[in-house]
Amino acid sequence: MSVLTPPRSAQSEPPSGRSARRAPGARENFSAWANRHRKWLFAAPAMIFVGVLIVFPLAWTLYLSLTDSQGSVRAASEFVGLQNYLTVLSDAERFWPAVGRTLSFTGVALVCEVVLGMCIALLLWRPFRGEKWVRVAILLPLVATPVAVGMMWRLIFDPNIGFVNQLLGMVGIPPQPWLSGQDTALGTTIFMDVWQWTPMVVLILLAGLTSLSEEPDEAARMDGANAFQRFFFITLPLMMPTVIVAILLRGIDALKTFDILYATKGKGGGSFHEVETLNVYAYGLSFDYNQYGLSSAVLILFFMIIIGSMWLLTMRKKAVSK
Amino acid sequence: MTVLTGNTENTGHTETANTARPAPARRPRKPLGTRAYKVFRVAALVAVVLFLVAPLFWMLLASFKTNVDIYDTGKSFFFTPTGENYANVLQRNNYFVFIFNSFWVAFVSTALSLVLGVPAAYAMSRFTMHRSALVVLMARVIPGVSLLVPWYYVFSNLKMVGGFEVLILSHMFVSLPLIVYIMMSYFDSLPLELEESAQVDGLTPIGAFRRITLPLSVSGIATAGILSFIFSWNNFMFALVLSGSKTKTLPVAIFDFVSYASIDWGGLMAAATVVTIPIMIIALFTQKYIVSGMTAGATKG
Numbered sequence A: 001m002s003v004l005t006p007p008r009s010a011q012s013e014p015p016s017g018r019s020a021r022r023a024p025g026a027r028e029n030f031s032a033w034a035n036r037h038r039k040w041l042f043a044a045p046a047m048i049f050v051g052v053l054i055v056f057p058l059a060w061t062l063y064l065s066l067t068d069s070q071g072s073v074r075a076a077s078e079f080v081g082l083q084n085y086l087t088v089l090s091d092a093e094r095f096w097p098a099v100g101r102t103l104s105f106t107g108v109a110l111v112c113e114v115v116l117g118m119c120i121a122l123l124l125w126r127p128f129r130g131e132k133w134v135r136v137a138i139l140l141p142l143v144a145t146p147v148a149v150g151m152m153w154r155l156i157f158d159p160n161i162g163f164v165n166q167l168l169g170m171v172g173i174p175p176q177p178w179l180s181g182q183d184t185a186l187g188t189t190i191f192m193d194v195w196q197w198t199p200m201v202v203l204i205l206l207a208g209l210t211s212l213s214e215e216p217d218e219a220a221r222m223d224g225a226n227a228f229q230r231f232f233f234i235t236l237p238l239m240m241p242t243v244i245v246a247i248l249l250r251g252i253d254a255l256k257t258f259d260i261l262y263a264t265k266g267k268g269g270g271s272f273h274e275v276e277t278l279n280v281y282a283y284g285l286s287f288d289y290n291q292y293g294l295s296s297a298v299l300i301l302f303f304m305i306i307i308g309s310m311w312l313l314t315m316r317k318k319a320v321s322k
Numbered sequence B: 001m002t003v004l005t006g007n008t009e010n011t012g013h014t015e016t017a018n019t020a021r022p023a024p025a026r027r028p029r030k031p032l033g034t035r036a037y038k039v040f041r042v043a044a045l046v047a048v049v050l051f052l053v054a055p056l057f058w059m060l061l062a063s064f065k066t067n068v069d070i071y072d073t074g075k076s077f078f079f080t081p082t083g084e085n086y087a088n089v090l091q092r093n094n095y096f097v098f099i100f101n102s103f104w105v106a107f108v109s110t111a112l113s114l115v116l117g118v119p120a121a122y123a124m125s126r127f128t129m130h131r132s133a134l135v136v137l138m139a140r141v142i143p144g145v146s147l148l149v150p151w152y153y154v155f156s157n158l159k160m161v162g163g164f165e166v167l168i169l170s171h172m173f174v175s176l177p178l179i180v181y182i183m184m185s186y187f188d189s190l191p192l193e194l195e196e197s198a199q200v201d202g203l204t205p206i207g208a209f210r211r212i213t214l215p216l217s218v219s220g221i222a223t224a225g226i227l228s229f230i231f232s233w234n235n236f237m238f239a240l241v242l243s244g245s246k247t248k249t250l251p252v253a254i255f256d257f258v259s260y261a262s263i264d265w266g267g268l269m270a271a272a273t274v275v276t277i278p279i280m281i282i283a284l285f286t287q288k289y290i291v292s293g294m295t296a297g298a299t300k301g
Helices: A026-036 A038-064 A083-089 A095-125 A131-143 A146-156 A163-170 A185-211 A215-222 A227-255 A259-265 A278-288 A292-321 B011-020 B035-063 B067-071 B084-092 B095-126 B130-138 B144-157 B164-189 B193-200 B205-216 B218-234 B237-242 B250-257 B265-285 B287-294
Strands: none
Touching: A026 A038, A026 B205, A038 A292, A038 B095, A038 B130, A038 B144, A038 B164, A038 B205, A083 A292, A095 A131, A095 A185, A095 A227, A095 A278, A095 A292, A095 B035, A131 A185, A131 B035, A131 B265, A131 B287, A146 A163, A146 A185, A146 A259, A146 B035, A146 B250, A146 B265, A185 A227, A185 A259, A185 B035, A185 B287, A215 A227, A227 A292, A259 A278, A259 B237, A259 B250, A278 A292, A278 B144, A278 B237, A292 B144, B035 B265, B067 B265, B084 B095, B084 B265, B095 B130, B095 B164, B095 B205, B095 B218, B095 B250, B095 B265, B130 B164, B144 B164, B144 B237, B164 B218, B164 B237, B193 B205, B205 B218, B218 B265, B218 B287, B237 B250, B250 B265, B265 B287
16 A cells, blocks of 8 residues: 555444433534534544645646746736746756756665665664664654755865865875765765665664564574575565555655755756756746746646656555565 | 573474464564674674764764864864854854744644644544545645745735744645644554443543543654654745745754855854754654654555
């Protein structure tokens, strides 16, 4: 089941409790009415809130993407049909590179996080002394404010005074430009993402590992399988559904990464747009250049990419769970 | 037997011992064999901890250095600490105001989201309203920018941009789906029997929810509330667009710190530390809840 469809639990309607005393009165009537309609009474406020704040803005974004709206938010705009989409899709200078960066940022970060996360989760699996402290260390990057994390890495990766180049200097490697290099910037931001979010993958995988039953592992051990065989033929296949959940949860956020990119490289993803992903591009179009029509078109396309990749993963998970 | 001493590989005996016992309580796990592995494991764990903590430690160190010391690579670890950066950040740059703003926005948006989200999650869990749940959880998927444009449109026409109300509303957009998601999986795991017997004893369904289910859900609500607070505290993009000079939150304040010509690294690191320390202290004391919230629903298949 996907992240979006919460676990099903078979529920029966509990017996109606309007029995005890039935003195007629407005208060009693209201209470009876409220109890009868509690399903919607409970759910409606949240759903209306979400509807007003999400469904309506999404519809508006869709509408804006068909207009030439720009400049002031109060300025009049005209309906231009699919013109914005054509402009965006034929834009090989900003749009397509941004798509590429978004996908490669997400892809590389996810692979690193899942592989590293699995290794760390396996290390932590069996109890050991000092476990508490390792768990605290794992939690720290996870809760740190992304903008602050971005600033922290800016200092550490600074070409002149950064600690990383200092370390490299000790082993005789020449200083690297890191964030300020046109080719190295995206990789450096991926590294930051891996530092901050691998812990989340670890937590999810660890929860999965501890809920595994030990029998298959035990049986394989008795049959003489070594640790690697047991991992690749027993543990990993059993963990696949959890791994995909982790990829799904992390992937959604990785595609939408904004904070560390904007905090480290600023507007437009740097002067050569070296870390400009779709989210940064759309944000820049909207709020740095006030091209609302164009940015809405980019957003709708971006949204389709997110939904598409999630759908693919959910399908994959269904296949694996069978 | 072997199970209890636990450090032999004699699995045959272990198995018979287990099957003989009616319901073995969680056995102590067998350590993974060899000494070489143990050494490797300790080394690997130390490396992991260093990798995760060292950057934060570096940030903390730099926040106590003067800018001259930061530029001097010979003084990486040995320097005379100064509190000047903190004095500078807190007093001259008015960070107390931003701290209050961040706290207030996170607190109110979390409280309101709990009020809306907990009953909704209850209804969605008990009546298995999957399609409604899907609508709320969509919010986790939608890119925030696509909502910001219309919000900005509407709220700037209402002259509300820069006020706390808009900021709180926008943060609720993150908090509410998160709370609904965590609370649904919590209510799903809560047995129905207690509520049912309370109703047999004469409580109305809403009464049973209020007097039985809610008190039982305190730890779930704590989980959802803490995570929602953290996410709101850390949120950058919504505040970047929707906050004004009086309602600026900490992440935006830090971002503005670098828009001057040259970067005051010491001050910047002090500011970054000021933002992250409160949230890390909260995390230390509520570790259990954060872990259960982050992994909610992940292993149910």
